[in-house]
Amino acid sequence: MSPIMKATTDNGLLLPVHDQDGAPFWEFAARGELRVQACAACGRLRFPPRPCCPHCRSFASDWRSMSGRGRIWSYVVPHPPLLPGYAAQAPYNAVVVELVEDPRIRLVGNVVTAPDAPLNSLDPARLRIGAAVRVCFHTMAEDTTVPRWMLERP
Amino acid sequence: MASLKDATAIVGIGQTAFAKRLDDPEKTLACRAVLAALDDAGIDPSEVDAFASYTMEETDEVEIAKAIGAGDVTFFSKVGYGGGGSCATVVHLAAAIATGQATVGVAWRSRKRGSGKRPWTDVQVQLPTPAQWTRPFGLLRPADEIGMLTRRYMHEYGVTRDHLFNVALACRNRANQNPAAMMYERPLTREMYMTARWISEPLCLYDNCLETDGALACVVVSADRARDCRHPPVYVHSVAQALPAQHHGMVNYWTDDPLTGPAWTAARQLWKTADFTPEDIDVAQIYDAFTSLIPLSLEGYGFCGRGEGGAFTTGGALEIGGRLPLNTSGGGLSEAYVHGFNLINEGVRQLRGTSTAQVPNAATCLVTAGEGVPTSALLLRS
Numbered sequence: 001m002s003p004i005m006k007a008t009t010d011n012g013l014l015l016p017v018h019d020q021d022g023a024p025f026w027e028f029a030a031r032g033e034l035r036v037q038a039c040a041a042c043g044r045l046r047f048p049p050r051p052c053c054p055h056c057r058s059f060a061s062d063w064r065s066m067s068g069r070g071r072i073w074s075y076v077v078p079h080p081p082l083l084p085g086y087a088a089q090a091p092y093n094a095v096v097v098e099l100v101e102d103p104r105i106r107l108v109g110n111v112v113t114a115p116d117a118p119l120n121s122l123d124p125a126r127l128r129i130g131a132a133v134r135v136c137f138h139t140m141a142e143d144t145t146v147p148r149w150m151l152e153r154p
Numbered sequence: 155m156a157s158l159k160d161a162t163a164i165v166g167i168g169q170t171a172f173a174k175r176l177d178d179p180e181k182t183l184a185c186r187a188v189l190a191a192l193d194d195a196g197i198d199p200s201e202v203d204a205f206a207s208y209t210m211e212e213t214d215e216v217e218i219a220k221a222i223g224a225g226d227v228t229f230f231s232k233v234g235y236g237g238g239g240s241c242a243t244v245v246h247l248a249a250a251i252a253t254g255q256a257t258v259g260v261a262w263r264s265r266k267r268g269s270g271k272r273p274w275t276d277v278q279v280q281l282p283t284p285a286q287w288t289r290p291f292g293l294l295r296p297a298d299e300i301g302m303l304t305r306r307y308m309h310e311y312g313v314t315r316d317h318l319f320n321v322a323l324a325c326r327n328r329a330n331q332n333p334a335a336m337m338y339e340r341p342l343t344r345e346m347y348m349t350a351r352w353i354s355e356p357l358c359l360y361d362n363c364l365e366t367d368g369a370l371a372c373v374v375v376s377a378d379r380a381r382d383c384r385h386p387p388v389y390v391h392s393v394a395q396a397l398p399a400q401h402h403g404m405v406n407y408w409t410d411d412p413l414t415g416p417a418w419t420a421a422r423q424l425w426k427t428a429d430f431t432p433e434d435i436d437v438a439q440i441y442d443a444f445t446s447l448i449p450l451s452l453e454g455y456g457f458c459g460r461g462e463g464g465a466f467t468t469g470g471a472l473e474i475g476g477r478l479p480l481n482t483s484g485g486g487l488s489e490a491y492v493h494g495f496n497l498i499n500e501g502v503r504q505l506r507g508t509s510t511a512q513v514p515n516a517a518t519c520l521v522t523a524g525e526g527v528p529t530s531a532l533l534l535r536s
């Protein structure tokens with residue numbers, strides 16, 4: 001993590017603070033690609049990324065492209081008190097999405113109505129555990145793009 | 155193999171007042187609680203030679219030792235993971251004393267979370283992982299992180315808001331019997347619960363613990379020494395720390411089975427070395443930062459089967475006279491939230507027979523630390 005890395009966007013949303021293990025995820029995201037670390041020896045996907053494979057202990061890994069399709073595993077709807085940038089959009093949703101490639105690979109994100117729509121753009125009543133979602137990408141700040149999710153059946 | 159079973163005992167407990175705001179600094183509160191616990195034990199502070207604390211404690215043992223006039227200190231440790239470390243302080247002291255590294259151990263917790271800053275409001279000191287995977291998406295607070303597991307738990311097993319209310323109510327009812335509790339004069343009704351504001355749906359205000367200024371401490375000595383102390387010994391019967399395979403901290407969304415948290419690991423170790431089983435437990439002090447941690451922990455510690463934690467709370471099971479009287483001083487939900495240390499001291503009071511909500515003839519007590527994070531637990535007996 002660089003000491004000059006900004007902690008928040010101009011409107012107060014937290015930027016991901018990368019560590020070395022996570023850096024490739026964010027680099028691919030910046031190119032509009034959803035990739036997950038995979039063991040180069042046994043092929044198992046793993047998330048969050050880490051230096052070696054907990055199954056076969058190989059240190060060799062690559063970053064495998066995902067289809068970007070998944071299902072909502074769970075969700076919350078946060079209300080204030082929150083950090084000001086989030087309170088301004090509350091109540092919004094935060095979800096865990098399980099990927100179709102391997103339901104044990106789960107990503108935290110937000111379900112929105114369009115890639116650059118506000119965090120609260122979707123009516124929370126539309127959320128269901130099991131609902132199919134598809135990835136999209138939103139640029140939070142220069143050099144920082146995050147995956148977000150849209151309902152397959154809007 | 156050597157065993158910790160009943161080799162040590164808690165012989166002193168102490169605490170300050172609990173309030174939204176106390177004037178004393180955190181360090182002063184820590185010293186007051188430690189001295190109160192030593193006085194309760196009838197042990198001179200100069201005899202203390204071991205200290206144990208857990209992270210997010212701002213006062214270190216050097217400050218405590220020199221303030222209270224401890225002697226030469228030959229054991230000190232600090233356990234990680236905030237509220238998951240509460241019981242582990244007693245574990246470490248018990249191990250040190252049983253193996254001859256020290257003779258009089260003090261564990262403590264001092265915190266000003268009532269008047270001080272909420273830790274999640276710090277945007278500069280983000281943990282690089284796993285925060286990079288959660289916080290940018292507005293999953294900011296422990297309530298959001300546990301709310302996510304709670305929603306999934308409700309979905310998979312039919313746990314309801316009424317089940318969570320049963321937990322909040324049991325803790326509040328006990329607090330209403332305890333003059334030291336922050337919620338002593340504040341009864342809770344189902345209507346208040348069901349119409350309360352949301353914090354992070356599905357968790358409402360009353361599903362969340364209090365925010366408290368206060369401090370507590372306890373004193374651990376060998377079983378031999380304990381028999382000469384001021385109060386009947388409360389023996390440390392079985393202990394555990396627990397970091398499950400592939401665990402990811404409070405955001406435990408990445409294991410194969412996120413609804414089986416560290417409690418399951420702690421329980422396996424705890425019962426393996428105990429002379430009794432969950433059915434023999436008279437009273438339980440279970441970490442309750444959020445109501446949903448109670449049914450999850452009831453499953454983990456073996457009081458009911460997988461997915462049965464919600465149903466367990468019905469029919470007054472958690473009340474005095476119920477199947478498993480819970481958090482009898484009011485717990486983190488209604489007495490004070492001091493990262494779970496009040497649960498240890500209440501466990502001791504139950505086994506001394508001095509609780510304000512005494513379970514008749516209580517002889518065994520389970521005390522647990524924070525569920526969701528790497529945790530710890532104690533089986534205490536009289």
Ligand SMILES: [Zn+2]
Pocket residue numbers: 039040041042043044053054055056057058
């Ligand atoms: Zn492998």
